[in-house]
Amino acid sequence: MPRITMREAISQALWEEMERDPKVFILGEEVGVWGGTYAVTKGFYDHFGEKRVKDTPIAEAAIIGAAIGAAMTGQRPVAELMTINFAFSAMDHIVNEAAKLHYMFAGQFVLPMVIRAVGGGGRQLGATHSQTPDAVFAHFPGLKVVSPGTPEDAKGLLKAAIRSDDPVLFIEHATMYQVRGEVPDGDFVIPIGKSKVQRPGKDVTIVTYSKGLEISLKAAEVLAKEGIEVEIVDLRSLRPLDMEPVIESFKKTNRAVIVEEGWKSYGVGSEVAARIYEQAFDYVDAPVKRVAQKEVPLPYNRTLEQLALPQIADVIQAVKEVL
Amino acid sequence: MEKSVYLEMFYQMVVIRRLEDAAAQLYQQGKIGGFLHLYIGQEAVSTGLISPRKPQDRVITAYRDHGVAINCGLSSNEVMAELLGKATGCTKGKGGSMHMADVKKNFWGGHAIVGAHLPLAAGLALGDQYQGSDGVTICMFGDGATNIGYFHEGVNLSKVWKLPVLWVCENNLYGMGTTVERASAVSEIRQKAEGYGIPNERVDGMDILAVRRASAKALDYVRAGSGPYFLEIITYRFRGHSMGDPERYRQAEEVKCWQEENDPIGFYHKHLVDNGIASADELAALDRKAAQEIAEAVRFAESSPEPAPEALWEHIYTE
Ligand SMILES: Cc1ncc(C[n+]2csc(CCOP(=O)(O)OP(=O)(O)O)c2C)c(N)n1
Numbered sequence: 001m002p003r004i005t006m007r008e009a010i011s012q013a014l015w016e017e018m019e020r021d022p023k024v025f026i027l028g029e030e031v032g033v034w035g036g037t038y039a040v041t042k043g044f045y046d047h048f049g050e051k052r053v054k055d056t057p058i059a060e061a062a063i064i065g066a067a068i069g070a071a072m073t074g075q076r077p078v079a080e081l082m083t084i085n086f087a088f089s090a091m092d093h094i095v096n097e098a099a100k101l102h103y104m105f106a107g108q109f110v111l112p113m114v115i116r117a118v119g120g121g122g123r124q125l126g127a128t129h130s131q132t133p134d135a136v137f138a139h140f141p142g143l144k145v146v147s148p149g150t151p152e153d154a155k156g157l158l159k160a161a162i163r164s165d166d167p168v169l170f171i172e173h174a175t176m177y178q179v180r181g182e183v184p185d186g187d188f189v190i191p192i193g194k195s196k197v198q199r200p201g202k203d204v205t206i207v208t209y210s211k212g213l214e215i216s217l218k219a220a221e222v223l224a225k226e227g228i229e230v231e232i233v234d235l236r237s238l239r240p241l242d243m244e245p246v247i248e249s250f251k252k253t254n255r256a257v258i259v260e261e262g263w264k265s266y267g268v269g270s271e272v273a274a275r276i277y278e279q280a281f282d283y284v285d286a287p288v289k290r291v292a293q294k295e296v297p298l299p300y301n302r303t304l305e306q307l308a309l310p311q312i313a314d315v316i317q318a319v320k321e322v323l
Numbered sequence: 324m325e326k327s328v329y330l331e332m333f334y335q336m337v338v339i340r341r342l343e344d345a346a347a348q349l350y351q352q353g354k355i356g357g358f359l360h361l362y363i364g365q366e367a368v369s370t371g372l373i374s375p376r377k378p379q380d381r382v383i384t385a386y387r388d389h390g391v392a393i394n395c396g397l398s399s400n401e402v403m404a405e406l407l408g409k410a411t412g413c414t415k416g417k418g419g420s421m422h423m424a425d426v427k428k429n430f431w432g433g434h435a436i437v438g439a440h441l442p443l444a445a446g447l448a449l450g451d452q453y454q455g456s457d458g459v460t461i462c463m464f465g466d467g468a469t470n471i472g473y474f475h476e477g478v479n480l481s482k483v484w485k486l487p488v489l490w491v492c493e494n495n496l497y498g499m500g501t502t503v504e505r506a507s508a509v510s511e512i513r514q515k516a517e518g519y520g521i522p523n524e525r526v527d528g529m530d531i532l533a534v535r536r537a538s539a540k541a542l543d544y545v546r547a548g549s550g551p552y553f554l555e556i557i558t559y560r561f562r563g564h565s566m567g568d569p570e571r572y573r574q575a576e577e578v579k580c581w582q583e584e585n586d587p588i589g590f591y592h593k594h595l596v597d598n599g600i601a602s603a604d605e606l607a608a609l610d611r612k613a614a615q616e617i618a619e620a621v622r623f624a625e626s627s628p629e630p631a632p633e634a635l636w637e638h639i640y641t642e
């Protein structure tokens with residue numbers, strides 16, 4: 001299998017879906033002539049033309065609103081938000097329109113659309129440009145929220161998202177575009193809403209996704225040298241949330257650490273921990289631990305920013321604490 | 324106008340140019356992180372605009388804010404230190420390039436969400452109106468920002484409530500890689516102000532004296548209680564949108580043409596010399612002084628302490 005980067009995987013998924021289905025088109029800021037600020041759509045404008053690769057004004061509400069409208073007519077828009085921080089400028093359209101229309105109008109409106117958004121901190125962009133608000137969006141029924149941690153998942157899940165008839169928010173991590181991994185050749189789809197064991201183990205269950213997967217895998221290497229075998233379950237999708245592999249793993253290890261980049265309060269870890277207690281209380285041998293971002297807006301200064309973000313060492317420490 | 328005012332404006336422009344050049348170098352050396360949006364090419368806009376302001380006039384802008392900070396009276400030391408994320412920076416290393424401010428200098432920030440600071444500007448002006456101050460809020464933003472809803476909400480409100488705001492669109496012809504024509508229904512941005520019934524004017528932003536004149540007139544109008552005013556200032560950014568911009572959207576020729584034929588500093592230099600306002604020697608001396616000031620700012624910033632780890636927990640709430 002070829003080893004490609006996350007960027008290439010996402011780019012391939014978009015390209016192949018556009019080749020496959022003429023209803024698919026891309027809209028967003030700098031997706032065309034520029035080639036995407038993270039170079040994901042480089043070459044698309046020249047190949048597919050401006051009808052299908054649409055540069056928009058800086059107008060997030062219009063980007064998402066127009067995507068919703070076009071989707072309702074049967075198109076399959078992929079709307080790109082330059083970063084997820086700008087999703088707040090389109091919050092009404094994401095929350096009050098995209099997540100509601102199908103239900104509120106009793107199934108009459110169908111929204112086969114994807115919102116791609118880049119999230120995450122660690123690049124010294126300051127408080128407004130570094131957020132990981134994934135859990136915020138996962139709060140709303142009616143919206144699917146997907147966030148891959150490997151190139152293979154990125155490609156297969158993005159294809160599933162584009163083919164889905166429901167609105168999907170697809171969150172990419174700004175510092176993971178260079179992450180490499182094996183990706184099968186050709187067309188394949190990974191169903192949305194299936195968690196996956198990314199590393200088998202027997203001592204402690206780590207539940208994570210996206211950037212958290214990257215740091216958890218590194219922590220697992222270190223722990224393995226000390227004879228501690230963690231099992232890593234990658235959620236891949238925050239809504240729908242597939243707890244089955246988590247619970248199965250937990251029943252084996254009886255201990256869990258949840259790793260996410262966003263803030264701890266009301267976060268992914270809170271949700272997963274609650275479900276573990278609800279669904280596997282009899283198997284709990286230690287309080288579930290959460291590793292997350294310190295509860296501060298992210299500062300620009302590099303040292304301070306890294307202090308606030310969850311680190312490999314934090315994961316290692318949390319695993320040892322539940323053992 | 325007194326000679327000292329002419330020279331002060333020249334000095335501020337060359338300080339900004341040299342500060343930005345030094346920042347670009349420090350970025351390449353990895354000493355500045357994040358995004359770095361340079362103001363090179365646009366110096367005459369904020370220098371001319373802010374020059375006639377009164378101390379009670381507030382200034383608020385977007386993320387392209389280093390030059391604006393200098394014009395508002397922040398020292399190049401604290402601007403440079405902020406770029407390096409040091410404790411001595413104007414926002415103590417927390418804000419960085421895009422988020423500079425100094426309330427004591429009536430500079431209300433660098434704001435990085437495009438257009439989001441326009442409603443804030445309306446609010447600053449509302450505060451002044453409420454408190455009976457004759458201060459004017461000068462709100463700067465890019466051409467691209469006039470396409471987001473925030474622009475329209477803020478500008479409309481200012482007219483409805485007759486708020487003391489001077490709206491200033493820095494039209495540098497591009498929002499990142501998108502030309503005004505590809506993003507805005509009208510390519511004369513001032514027409515948007517026309518739509519809201521706000522008096523407006525289009526100004527050559529490479530001619531600092533034209534900018535200053537327009538600003539002085541607009542500030543008088545707003546200060547008199549007549550409501551908002553709108554300036555569209557035509558300019559050009561000589562560098563990429565931010566560092567690392569591949570600039571595939573414009574021809575190198577076009578950039579070169581602006582740099583060589585329309586440099587605001589060169590233009591002003593010629594004006595000052597041709598009209599006998601200052602000699603080339605005097606201006607060269609000012610440029611040398613600016614170079615020294617920036618060299619000192621770099622030294623200051625590099626030798627300044629990092630913020631203490633506890634600073635992470637400061638300023639989340641007031642107490
Ligand atoms: C709401 C929002 N959307 C997108 C961005 C990303 N972005 C930052 S600057 C910029 C272009 C702004 O262009 P313009 O207003 O013309 O200002 P200029 O950079 O030319 O000074 C974009 C799209 C952002 N910061 N905020």
Ligand SMILES: [Mg+2]
Pocket residue numbers: 465466467493494495496497498499
């Ligand atoms: Mg612009």
